[in-house]
Every structure is written in C-alpha cells, then in structure tokens.
Amino acid sequence: MPKIPSSSLPASGLFALAKPSGPTSMSIINDIKPLIGNSRLFVEASKLNSEGKGGKGKRKGKRSREAVKIGQGGTLDPLADGVLVLGVGKGTKSLSEFLDCTKEYRTTCLLGCETDSYDSEGAQVRLAPWKHVTRESVENALSQFRGDIEQKPPVFSALKMDGKPLYEYARKGIPLPRPIEKRPVTVLELEIVEWLGSEHEFKYPEKKFSDEEKEALAKSLQGVEGDVPVQDEVEIDAKANPQTPTAFVLRMKVSGGTYVRSLVHDLAHAVGSAGHVVTLTRTRQGRFALDPKEPGDFGCIPWEVFKKAVADTGEKDADGWTEWEREVMERLDVVE
Incomplete structure (x- = not known):
C-alpha cells in the first residue's frame, strides 16, 4: 500500500469504485459521503468530531461530512455497473476530463x-x-x-x-x-x-x-x-x-x-x-479500469468494501487506518 506522508494529509484525489447494477450513481455517492467526510485521509483532524463512546461503525456529525467535496466523473444508469470515477477535495476539479475521455x-x-x-x-x-x-x-x-x-x-x-x-x-x-x-x-x-x-x-x-x-x-x-x-x-x-x-x-x-x-x-x-x-x-x-493493464492505469475498489464499511467502519490497523481507507490509498490518484 502506498504511504501518504502525514504532512500531505488531508489528501485530495481521484479513485474509482466498481458500481453494482441496481442503485443510482448518486445513491452510491450519498452512501459513502459519511465515510469520506469522517476520515482523516480527506478531512483535517480539527474538523473531525470525536468518536464518542461505543463509536465503532457510528456515523459522525453533519459538520465533518460537509468538510470535503465529493463528486463523480460521469454517471452510470441504474442498470449499468462498472467503473465510477469519484473525486474528493481538489480532485473534483479534475472530474470534467472524464466526461470527454475514452x-x-x-x-x-x-x-x-x-x-x-x-x-x-x-x-x-x-x-x-x-x-x-x-x-x-x-x-x-x-x-x-x-x-x-x-x-x-x-x-x-x-x-x-x-x-x-x-x-x-x-x-x-x-x-x-x-x-x-x-x-x-x-x-x-x-x-x-x-x-x-x-x-x-x-x-x-x-x-x-x-x-x-x-x-x-x-x-x-x-x-x-x-x-x-x-x-x-x-x-x-x-x-x-x-x-x-x-x-x-x-x-x-x-x-x-x-x-x-x-x-x-x-x-x-x-x-x-x-x-x-x-x-x-x-x-x-480514462485511466481507471476494472482490469488495469496499461502503464498508469488505476484499478477499482469493489463496492462490497464500502458497503461493509457503511454498516460498520471496522477495526483500525497499527497506523490507524480502516480497510476501506487502505483500499482507497492503494488506488488513489493524488491531486496536489
């Protein structure tokens, strides 16, 4: 897993998830907003609410969820599945390139x-x-x-x-x-x-x-x-x-x-x-693919990773990261 220096946190960037067939693209984003908005990967520590007692899997306050921008680089119909590119923070400014890309x-x-x-x-x-x-x-x-x-x-x-x-x-x-x-x-x-x-x-x-x-x-x-x-x-x-x-x-x-x-x-x-x-x-x-083969390609995070985290954010590793955060860091195209 690539290490993002602590001095570079919170990070901005682009990543893709493998959308399942059924839900709308917007509902997918709404589901993961609480995760993104309460992660020190994307939000300054001072803007995060304290975990609180018995906080495992607990969603945090509205303030932290609004502390970072998140958007998509081209919607998929509910029937469709596959690559859904998301931008967080400064990464949202790069999403327009994915509307006209191959x-x-x-x-x-x-x-x-x-x-x-x-x-x-x-x-x-x-x-x-x-x-x-x-x-x-x-x-x-x-x-x-x-x-x-x-x-x-x-x-x-x-x-x-x-x-x-x-x-x-x-x-x-x-x-x-x-x-x-x-x-x-x-x-x-x-x-x-x-x-x-x-x-x-x-x-x-x-x-x-x-x-x-x-x-x-x-x-x-x-x-x-x-x-x-x-x-x-x-x-x-x-x-x-x-x-x-x-x-x-x-x-x-x-x-x-x-x-x-x-x-x-x-x-x-x-x-x-x-x-x-x-x-x-x-x-x-663009450079995000379900089966990355070309130099510079980025893979997609399985939706099940986020679905699991929405229900229960899970245990943190020795560095303080949960499973979904590790998956994102592994596939994050960092935007400075």
Missing part, C-alpha cells in the same frame, strides 16, 4: 423487442422479427457504426428541447417542434465478443406500452422523425408461443458522449429487427 463498455443486446428507454428498465414499445438475424449479419452491420458517426439520443431521455424534456413530448403526445439533433461521436473499436443465441435467461420487460401510449409516441414523432415504427411486427401466435430470442455481447471503445443504448437500438434496426440493452458494464473510463 471509455470502454461490454453490453448485451436482446433482439426482437424495443423499449422506450432502449434498455430492460423500460417498457415494451414494439416486437419485431429476430429469427433471421445471424452472427454474420450483425458483424457485417457493425462496420457502419465504427469510426466517426452521428447518434440520435433516445426520445425518452431528459434532454430538453425548447425547455421541455424529450420524454414529456413522447408521453403526452406533443409533436416535437423539430427533429432530435444528432450528435457526433467516435467509435474506436466495436466487436462481438460472445454470441449467446438462445442460451441465456434474459426476458423482455413485463411492462408494455398501451395503444394510447403508442399513439402518443407516434404523434410526438410525426412529421419530424420520418417513419418511426411503434406497432408490433410479429404474428399473434408468435406472441402466444414465444421462443427464446437471440442475444449477443458487444465490446466497444468509444469517445465521451456516446450513447451505448442508442448504438444497440440502431444496430438492431440495421439488421431488420428491434433490440434493447439487458446488461451494460463500463470496463474503463
């Missing part, structure tokens, strides 16, 4: 179903044929998504148009005043790393768009987005006797601002089907 992802696409959010957290919008899609057809289609491309953000997103979130237009059937603006991004690497076929347990979301919701979506897109299908394209008996749809795993290296969900959505359209994201892992963000 990132790497692994994501699983499930064919045959389109959702409003483009992932499994949303509701079914339409079903489409998928049996004709082969690995070869997907690999052939990947070429049009490599290099400098333009992406259109999902209509069910918080991006605003004329001061109103896009999802509000879509849900209320308000016609979009103009087409959704495409964004230039760069896909440096894109490949299939696993063809699951039907050997998986992924299912379509149980929640479905009603006819009224489909009509509202169609109305909001009419006239500005071209022919956007919102009706099912499969036979009724196929719904009654469904087969396990095809799924496959992609690995990609992309520029900042790339919508992985949009890429999967557009790729499914390119092979004459529909599709959505069922797993999404950010494996790298």
Whole structure:
C-alpha cells in the first residue's frame, strides 16, 4: 500500500469504485459521503468530531461530512455497473476530463423487442422479427457504426428541447417542434465478443406500452422523425408461443458522449429487427479500469468494501487506518 506522508494529509484525489447494477450513481455517492467526510485521509483532524463512546461503525456529525467535496466523473444508469470515477477535495476539479475521455463498455443486446428507454428498465414499445438475424449479419452491420458517426439520443431521455424534456413530448403526445439533433461521436473499436443465441435467461420487460401510449409516441414523432415504427411486427401466435430470442455481447471503445443504448437500438434496426440493452458494464473510463493493464492505469475498489464499511467502519490497523481507507490509498490518484 502506498504511504501518504502525514504532512500531505488531508489528501485530495481521484479513485474509482466498481458500481453494482441496481442503485443510482448518486445513491452510491450519498452512501459513502459519511465515510469520506469522517476520515482523516480527506478531512483535517480539527474538523473531525470525536468518536464518542461505543463509536465503532457510528456515523459522525453533519459538520465533518460537509468538510470535503465529493463528486463523480460521469454517471452510470441504474442498470449499468462498472467503473465510477469519484473525486474528493481538489480532485473534483479534475472530474470534467472524464466526461470527454475514452471509455470502454461490454453490453448485451436482446433482439426482437424495443423499449422506450432502449434498455430492460423500460417498457415494451414494439416486437419485431429476430429469427433471421445471424452472427454474420450483425458483424457485417457493425462496420457502419465504427469510426466517426452521428447518434440520435433516445426520445425518452431528459434532454430538453425548447425547455421541455424529450420524454414529456413522447408521453403526452406533443409533436416535437423539430427533429432530435444528432450528435457526433467516435467509435474506436466495436466487436462481438460472445454470441449467446438462445442460451441465456434474459426476458423482455413485463411492462408494455398501451395503444394510447403508442399513439402518443407516434404523434410526438410525426412529421419530424420520418417513419418511426411503434406497432408490433410479429404474428399473434408468435406472441402466444414465444421462443427464446437471440442475444449477443458487444465490446466497444468509444469517445465521451456516446450513447451505448442508442448504438444497440440502431444496430438492431440495421439488421431488420428491434433490440434493447439487458446488461451494460463500463470496463474503463480514462485511466481507471476494472482490469488495469496499461502503464498508469488505476484499478477499482469493489463496492462490497464500502458497503461493509457503511454498516460498520471496522477495526483500525497499527497506523490507524480502516480497510476501506487502505483500499482507497492503494488506488488513489493524488491531486496536489
């Protein structure tokens, strides 16, 4: 474990944790704020409250929690897991570089179903044929998504148009005043790393768009987005006797601002089907990686380390550090 000289305390810096799928990025930060705000690693001793009697695992006062700044370098959706870069103290000033940095992802696409959010957290919008899609057809289609491309953000997103979130237009059937603006991004690497076929347990979301919701979506897109299908394209008996749809795993290296969900959505359209994201892992963000291999890389702290510390900060070693503090010091990119 790298030793941080006592004269350098409290420290500022950047570190990454391995976010689990499920919680929001902000809830993760809120969970660890009491730890950060009550550690001599990041806060001046004079601003820390005394431990108090029976203080093992006890959270301390509001004053110490507010004594240091903490922020994130790019949020992850609740569904997503993987690298979440955090900045503490002066490290928060360096977080902006991680918004535009190169990132790497692994994501699983499930064919045959389109959702409003483009992932499994949303509701079914339409079903489409998928049996004709082969690995070869997907690999052939990947070429049009490599290099400098333009992406259109999902209509069910918080991006605003004329001061109103896009999802509000879509849900209320308000016609979009103009087409959704495409964004230039760069896909440096894109490949299939696993063809699951039907050997998986992924299912379509149980929640479905009603006819009224489909009509509202169609109305909001009419006239500005071209022919956007919102009706099912499969036979009724196929719904009654469904087969396990095809799924496959992609690995990609992309520029900042790339919508992985949009890429999967557009790729499914390119092979004459529909599709959505069922797993999404950010494996790298700049110099932070789940599997650090390159010179200058920093690894990620398992979420379980923090989860355990939130419940009970644990015993201190001979130098006065708890387990989570040792883990952070081992992977901390110090900012002077």
